[in-house]
Amino acid sequence: MKIAHLENIYKSYKNGDQETVVLRDFALDIEEGDLIAIQGRSGSGKTTLLNIIGLMDSEYEGKYELYSPKDQAMICPKNLRDSDVSRLRNEMLGFVFQHFNLLEHMTCLENVCLPAAFSRKPPKDVEAEARTLLERFDILDKSDAFPTQLSGGQKQRVAIARALLLKPRLILCDEPTGALDAETSQEIMSCFKDLCREDHLSFVIVTHDPNVAQACDRIVRRN
Ligand SMILES: Nc1ncnc2c1ncn2[C@@H]1O[C@H](COP(=O)(O)OP(=O)(O)OP(=O)(O)O)[C@@H](O)[C@H]1O
Ligand SMILES: [Mg+2]
Structure with missing residues (x-):
């Protein structure tokens, strides 16, 4: 099933x-279960593209449609009110960054629970869900630790658990292994692959690392 469609996308900064x-004239289709790498030189617009797909930037021309679970159809996010954009982002999208972006004064468990802070879900249910994710990524024993007490790979697994808390369908990653060594990078990639195969999640991964790109199903090259 198709979950995102970009066609004829044009973006400039003034x-x-x-x-x-x-x-210019950028096109991409994302299917359920896709593991897509985006490669390209510095300044070629990779982060810009993730910002558009991630509904962080609506200042572009061209057609972008994203699957909306509420409508059970592809919709143009450009036509939505801000509050509906936020809802769609929460329902559909997860984000993983190079430097993990964990809050240092919160425990790992609290970090994973963060995306539900404004939801009406009972805190006990949120916490149970967060523990299940930490267990899945083999870091349940770090629940009460603070991010500074973790290795890079462990921090990234906490960040991935956090990205998954609200059950998104498409995970956008900007250099997710950029701060990790080769072995840990492969561990993170095998996490992503499992999530594609077992949960049918889709990934768009911006990476400079040819080994990470090779581990994906498809590589989109920017010039
Ligand atoms: N907010 C902005 N205002 C003006 N120009 C911008 C802005 N954001 C990005 N740019 C410019 O747009 C181009 C693409 O930037 P972008 O961050 O998308 O590149 P990138 O491919 O992610 O690069 P890198 O690999 O270094 O992260 C660059 O030339 C950059 O200077
Ligand atoms: Mg970038």
């Missing part, structure tokens, strides 16, 4: 009367 075109 600085005074100067315009820098970052994306």
